[in-house]
Amino acid sequence: MRLWLLVLLLPGLALARDDDLWDDEWEDEEAGLPFAGFLEAGVGFRLQDDPLIDKDLTLGDLRARLEAEWTPGRSTVSLKADAWYDDIETGIEAEVRDLSVAFRAGDNVDVKIGRQVQTWGTGDLVFLNDLFPKDFVSFFSGRDDEYLKAPGNSIRLSRFGSAFNFDLVWSPVFDPDIYLDGNRFSFFSPVAGGNVAPSPPLSAVEPDEGIGNGEIALRVFRNIEGNEYAAYAYYGYFKQPTALTASFEPTFAPLAAFGASLRRPMGSGLFNAEVVYYSSRDDTDGTDPLLPNDQFRALAGYEWEALPNFTVGLQYYLEATLDYDELEANSPNPSFEPDQYRHLLTNRLTYRAARDRHTFSLFTFYSPSDSDYYLRPAYTYRHSDQWSLTAGGNLFGGDEPQTFFSQLSDATNIYLRVRFNY
Amino acid sequence: MKRAFILAASLLLMANAIASDMTDADAIVERSNLASYYAGADGRSEVRMLIADAQGRKQRRQFTVLRRDVEEGGGQQFLVVFSQPSDVRNTVFLVHKHLDRDDDRWLYLPGLDLVKRISAGDKRTSFVGAHYFYEDVSGRRPSEDSHELVETTDEYYVLKHVPLDPSSVEFASYTTWIDRNTFLPMKIEYVNDAGKLYRSVEVLQVEDIDGHSTVTRSRVSDHIGGGQTDMQFRFIAYDLGLPDDVFTERSLRSPPRTWLERSSD
Numbered sequence: 001m002r003l004w005l006l007v008l009l010l011p012g013l014a015l016a017r018d019d020d021l022w023d024d025e026w027e028d029e030e031a032g033l034p035f036a037g038f039l040e041a042g043v044g045f046r047l048q049d050d051p052l053i054d055k056d057l058t059l060g061d062l063r064a065r066l067e068a069e070w071t072p073g074r075s076t077v078s079l080k081a082d083a084w085y086d087d088i089e090t091g092i093e094a095e096v097r098d099l100s101v102a103f104r105a106g107d108n109v110d111v112k113i114g115r116q117v118q119t120w121g122t123g124d125l126v127f128l129n130d131l132f133p134k135d136f137v138s139f140f141s142g143r144d145d146e147y148l149k150a151p152g153n154s155i156r157l158s159r160f161g162s163a164f165n166f167d168l169v170w171s172p173v174f175d176p177d178i179y180l181d182g183n184r185f186s187f188f189s190p191v192a193g194g195n196v197a198p199s200p201p202l203s204a205v206e207p208d209e210g211i212g213n214g215e216i217a218l219r220v221f222r223n224i225e226g227n228e229y230a231a232y233a234y235y236g237y238f239k240q241p242t243a244l245t246a247s248f249e250p251t252f253a254p255l256a257a258f259g260a261s262l263r264r265p266m267g268s269g270l271f272n273a274e275v276v277y278y279s280s281r282d283d284t285d286g287t288d289p290l291l292p293n294d295q296f297r298a299l300a301g302y303e304w305e306a307l308p309n310f311t312v313g314l315q316y317y318l319e320a321t322l323d324y325d326e327l328e329a330n331s332p333n334p335s336f337e338p339d340q341y342r343h344l345l346t347n348r349l350t351y352r353a354a355r356d357r358h359t360f361s362l363f364t365f366y367s368p369s370d371s372d373y374y375l376r377p378a379y380t381y382r383h384s385d386q387w388s389l390t391a392g393g394n395l396f397g398g399d400e401p402q403t404f405f406s407q408l409s410d411a412t413n414i415y416l417r418v419r420f421n422y
Numbered sequence: 423m424k425r426a427f428i429l430a431a432s433l434l435l436m437a438n439a440i441a442s443d444m445t446d447a448d449a450i451v452e453r454s455n456l457a458s459y460y461a462g463a464d465g466r467s468e469v470r471m472l473i474a475d476a477q478g479r480k481q482r483r484q485f486t487v488l489r490r491d492v493e494e495g496g497g498q499q500f501l502v503v504f505s506q507p508s509d510v511r512n513t514v515f516l517v518h519k520h521l522d523r524d525d526d527r528w529l530y531l532p533g534l535d536l537v538k539r540i541s542a543g544d545k546r547t548s549f550v551g552a553h554y555f556y557e558d559v560s561g562r563r564p565s566e567d568s569h570e571l572v573e574t575t576d577e578y579y580v581l582k583h584v585p586l587d588p589s590s591v592e593f594a595s596y597t598t599w600i601d602r603n604t605f606l607p608m609k610i611e612y613v614n615d616a617g618k619l620y621r622s623v624e625v626l627q628v629e630d631i632d633g634h635s636t637v638t639r640s641r642v643s644d645h646i647g648g649g650q651t652d653m654q655f656r657f658i659a660y661d662l663g664l665p666d667d668v669f670t671e672r673s674l675r676s677p678p679r680t681w682l683e684r685s686s687d
Contacts, residue, residue, distance in 0.1 A: 036511055037508065067511070071679065074679070076676075110675075112676075116535075117535045119535040119537075120537075144533075148534070149534050149535065158672070158676075160667065160670065165671070221671075223671065226518070226520075263539060265524055265526070265542055268524075268542050268543030268590075270539055270541045304543055305541055305547070308546070311544060352547065352548070354475070354647070355473070355475075355548035355553065356548050356551045357475070357551070383479075384480075384481060385507040385509070386507075421507060421508045421509045
């Protein structure tokens with residue numbers, strides 16, 4: 001709640017700062033800002049009705065961000081916190097996205113402890129080995145891309161060597177994705193055979209908070225002559241509540257994952273490839289209808305500047321469900337099971353004009369196997385170092401009700417956000 | 423006595439070298455490249471940019487650059503850490519410059535904890551909203567253009583440069599005015615296919631820092647769209663002994679404060 005006070009204080013602080021320091025002499029103090037952040041208003045609404053949800057708005061945020069950094073000794077303490085009023089879900093909210101201490105432990109070891117956002121892997125909005133928590137509800141409702149990554153509490157240990165580097169991340173308590181819960185958007189339920197928006201919203205059963213029920217993620221990586229190789233391992237849980245408990249409540253199945261990736265220049269562009277094997281630890285033979293099966297996932301992508309200031313990115317992604325015969329044989333509802341092979345194509349188009357003052361982008365997901373799509377057009381206007389505006393849409397559709405993007409057809413929305421950076 | 427003689431002799435030789443005109447365009451470009459980008463074995467500078475558009479609206483950027491030469495005149499590494507404005511604060515740009523292939527470039531976006539790689543073709547586009555290009559940060563390889571000495575004045579070598587692969591750049595040619603003493607290019611003018619001057623870079627101030635003539639103020643102007651970016655360099659130091667591992671992915675998430683902070687001397 002104390003953060004909320006900042007909302008009232010920030011505009012005053014922002015005005016107090018001289019924004020044209022060019023005529024000043026550089027002061028002898030260090031160049032960093034003691035604190036920074038933004039205020040943002042965002043509104044978005046449905047382009048059609050969702051018969052299950054009695055709200056036209058899909059985004060209604062008034063948000064304040066505070067970022068600060070301290071450097072006691074040789075360590076860095078960083079804070080990144082949001083307080084906002086959410087007109088749709090919960091009223092006043094606060095979230096700490098980063099509250100961590102980072103330090104160098106010896107010449108080759110970095111340690112970061114605390115709440116933090118983490119990302120790795122090579123995919124563009126497609127994640128295979130990145131099993132850090134994601135917030136799909138924010139993503140689908142038109143919040144800034146930054147909010148796709150949800151924070152988690154963890155200890156990150158990084159070691160840098162001449163042969164290999166590695167990152168080891170331990171999250172003592174499992175952090176699931178922010179999943180579709182029926183509050184803002186309805187979702188498909190195989191039990192109901194259609195979309196549902198439960199009230200109270202879906203709350204999946206999370207693993208007990210005991211030692212050993214957390215998550216461990218490992219990345220070993222190396223850059224050889226511009227070729228970036230990485231191998232990954234993960235031990236924890238599926239991030240989405242795709243399993244059911246014995247009493248048929250949604251929950252997170254135990255998961256182990258092993259993967260690898262490559263990113264390298266090719267021609268005038270960049271090529272990336274990534275694979276991962278998901279082992280559903282409690283259902284390795286695929287016979288338990290309550291648990292997801294093992295999967296093999298693969299991604300290949302290429303990105304290049306097709307014309308000056310116009311960048312094109314293409315990706316092909318495959319999700320192969322293993323032990324498929326066992327899945328079908330044991331499923332109470334085979335027609336709602338995912339296809340054995342789910343194919344997904346993505347395309348990112350970005351055009352920048354007037355030195356990034358205007359940015360037009362379109363990200364397209366299209367699945368030929370699911371016959372569904374998700375379009376993310378966006379336009380960002382950066383008026384000044386302080387003011388920017390983003391307008392965009394999240395457009396979903398598909399042929400069958402149970403596929404991932406098709407279930408969000410009634411969530412199709414457009415949004416507008418105005419941000420003041422201080 | 424002997425030492426004094428050697429000193430006098432070498433001064434004489436240097437004076438000779440300065441007085442005599444260089445006539446080989448490639449050799450002038452080579453020296454100019456070394457003077458512009460390879461002063462000392464490594465270096466540090468704080469930079470601020472004032473970006474003004476045709477309507478006079480202004481934006482600022484402030485960052486610290488670390489540079490290390492892998493080889494004099496050859497490969498180089500750059501690390502650029504932003505401090506202002508707030509929406510690019512803690513963004514880090516890393517370049518591994520190569521002579522035999524395209525440069526490797528990464529941009530770290532702290533909000534997403536994302537290490538984004540930038541494709542090789544995407545180099546003559548705006549660097550963080552400025553009139554400077556990504557390529558201007560680390561320099562264009564001399565081998566990408568052919569060079570011709572068009573004039574030698576009292577002050578400058580005037581050279582014309584034509585790209586070997588015209589499809590990879592937006593200019594048809596550019597002309598540089600290289601100072602005959604410092605070998606710094608004091609003015610660069612870019613001409614498009616229509617033969618029109620559309621972009622220029624001027625050096626506004628040069629200072630001697632640790633014996634290296636160093637550009638401390640420069641300006642890029644857009645003669646078609648209007649607007650300009652002024653760049654100012656301060657707190658410059660050379661030969662810090664920057665180690666190789668400063669220029670790795672480690673520094674994106676965990677910028678090397680020991681080297682980024684201003685030294686006490």
